Amino acid sequence: MLQISQLKKSFDSLQVLNGIDLHVKKGEVVSVIGPSGTGKSTLLRCINYLEQPTSGSITIDGLCISPETKSRKRLYEIRRKSSMIFQDHSLFENKTVLENITLPLISAYGYSKSDAEVKAMDILQAIGLADKYNQYPYALSGGQQQRAGIGRALAIEPKVMLFDEPTSALDPSLINEVLELIRSLAEKHMTMLIVTHEMSFARHVSDRVIFMNHGIILEEGTPDQIFTSPRCHETKSFIKSTIQRVNF
Amino acid sequence: MRFDFRYVIKVFPNILSYLPVTLGIAFLSGAIAMLLSVALLALRKIHCRALQAALNFYLDFFRGTPVVVQLFFLYYGLAQLFPVFKNLNGLTAAIIGLSLNASSYMSESMRGAVQSVHPRQVEAGLACGLTQTQVMWHIVFPQAARIAVPTLTNDFIGLIKSSAVAFVLGVRDVMAQTKMLGGSSYRFFECYFVAIIIYFILTKLIHTFQLWLEKKLDVRTRNGGKKCSRSVS
Numbered sequence: 368m369l370q371i372s373q374l375k376k377s378f379d380s381l382q383v384l385n386g387i388d389l390h391v392k393k394g395e396v397v398s399v400i401g402p403s404g405t406g407k408s409t410l411l412r413c414i415n416y417l418e419q420p421t422s423g424s425i426t427i428d429g430l431c432i433s434p435e436t437k438s439r440k441r442l443y444e445i446r447r448k449s450s451m452i453f454q455d456h457s458l459f460e461n462k463t464v465l466e467n468i469t470l471p472l473i474s475a476y477g478y479s480k481s482d483a484e485v486k487a488m489d490i491l492q493a494i495g496l497a498d499k500y501n502q503y504p505y506a507l508s509g510g511q512q513q514r515a516g517i518g519r520a521l522a523i524e525p526k527v528m529l530f531d532e533p534t535s536a537l538d539p540s541l542i543n544e545v546l547e548l549i550r551s552l553a554e555k556h557m558t559m560l561i562v563t564h565e566m567s568f569a570r571h572v573s574d575r576v577i578f579m580n581h582g583i584i585l586e587e588g589t590p591d592q593i594f595t596s597p598r599c600h601e602t603k604s605f606i607k608s609t610i611q612r613v614n615f
Numbered sequence: 616m617r618f619d620f621r622y623v624i625k626v627f628p629n630i631l632s633y634l635p636v637t638l639g640i641a642f643l644s645g646a647i648a649m650l651l652s653v654a655l656l657a658l659r660k661i662h663c664r665a666l667q668a669a670l671n672f673y674l675d676f677f678r679g680t681p682v683v684v685q686l687f688f689l690y691y692g693l694a695q696l697f698p699v700f701k702n703l704n705g706l707t708a709a710i711i712g713l714s715l716n717a718s719s720y721m722s723e724s725m726r727g728a729v730q731s732v733h734p735r736q737v738e739a740g741l742a743c744g745l746t747q748t749q750v751m752w753h754i755v756f757p758q759a760a761r762i763a764v765p766t767l768t769n770d771f772i773g774l775i776k777s778s779a780v781a782f783v784l785g786v787r788d789v790m791a792q793t794k795m796l797g798g799s800s801y802r803f804f805e806c807y808f809v810a811i812i813i814y815f816i817l818t819k820l821i822h823t824f825q826l827w828l829e830k831k832l833d834v835r836t837r838n839g840g841k842k843c844s845r846s847v848s
């Protein structure tokens with residue numbers, strides 16, 4: 368479903384991604400973990416070309432794009448195959464919750480206004496936000512905002528969903544409702560690539576876990592293998608550091 | 616000399632009858648300046664050193680020199696150099712000069728407003744499959760508009776005040792008429808008193824409009840009150 372090969376990305380002299388090869392099968396849930404600044408966000412941003420890779424190709428659902436074959440048309444086509452959920456501030460602040468979902472449907476996917484609204488309301492119902500349909504984002508809690516963002520991403524029926532630390536900006540008390548929603552998607556076999564610092568979540572929800580370090584995939588395996596018997600020394604110490612919390 | 620209130624009442628309608636000229640100059644220049652500002656903003660996106668240097672010079676020039684000097688330069692100076700400008704009348708010259716001047720302020724206000732929209736809003740739009748143009752149209756501009764209202768209104772009030780110097784090019788606006796009446800009756804205090812009242816009320820009205828518009832554009836004041844073709848089922 369998603370195939371990344373030899374993906375490299377540098378910002379001026381800073382080499383952030385050093386050749387990523389990754390294949391995500393249909394219905395597979397892959398979590399990406401790793402220390403801060405190793406290029407996890409950059410990887411996701413390259414997948415939908417918010418950031419143009421320096422080299423390497425990306426194929427989603429049979430559509431391939433690389434810096435050499437990039438065209439404006441191809442760019443929009445590939446973006447429409449995936450959808451991305453950011454940490455925060457991603458709901459359109461000048462649109463209601465309902466409009467947040469209908470705008471891409473109408474403008475990018477050719478829905479009529481009424482079809483888009485029916486679909487948006489169905490999704491809001493499913494994620495438990497139907498009563499908020501007419502509210503603006505500022506009036507929603509952080510967790511509700513993230514759920515609405517996931518709803519918007521779902522509405523376009525993406526081939527793969529990309530999550531960039533969807534709970535990192537949330538109050539601890541709001542994290543669970545968002546993780547619950549993502550887990551329900553995993554149960555429905557949505558293809559997902561999830562960057563997260565929620566280790567126990569990654570462990571329970573993923574089919575495969577990837578450990579990234581310094582712009583490469585250092586190690587990958589099943590959650591049990593990565594979390595209980597990591598091969599690399601770096602993986603081991605990273606996982607240890609996330610478990611040990613300093614007690615004040 | 617005593618303050619003659621009856622004279623004030625007498626000249627008030629006379630001076631007020633030139634308000635349409637002042638308003639005409641202000642609104643026409645304001646509209647042209649807005650269009651120019653949008654064009655300037657678009658040009659800012661083009662990567663060309665020489666062009667950007669020229670734009671910077673444009674902004675520095677119009678914001679760094681007195682508007683009255685700019686008008687004289689345009690009306691008298693350029694006419695000497697280029698014969699085409701000879702046929703320019705004072706009113707047209709004033710409108711051109713004030714438009715160019717105001718555009719230098721307004722484009723900066725607009726740029727600031729666009730920049731203060733959270734960059735994630737753009738990314739989220741693109742990631743949803745919207746085109747760059749759609750993102751600008753549906754997301755960035757509406758949010759920037761709300762932010763730009765106070766500064767653009769200030770720029771516009773500045774423009775109204777600057778328009779009072781149009782009299783130096785022989786334009787008969789509120790200011791010119793006041794000056795003439797004052798000169799012939801020697802009742803300067805009363806005449807300028809009237810002019811001040813007119814300008815003050817005018818800018819006050821515009822300020823009130825600004826507050827209303829700000830409120831109207833702010834989503835926080837219309838939450839839950841927006842109509843939707845479908846209600847919760």
Ligand SMILES: Nc1ncnc2c1ncn2[C@@H]1O[C@H](COP(=O)(O)OP(=O)(O)OP(=O)(O)O)[C@@H](O)[C@H]1O
Nearest residue numbers: 378381383401402403404405406407408409410532
């Ligand atoms: N637009 C940019 N310009 C220059 N450098 C950038 C840019 N975006 C990211 N970087 C750099 O690329 C590196 C990787 O950043 P990235 O955001 O991908 O890390 P990350 O793994 O997501 O980290 P975190 O866990 O903290 O979110 C960092 O060193 C960052 O400073």
Ligand SMILES: [Mg+2]
Nearest residue numbers: 407408409532
């Ligand atoms: Mg990141």
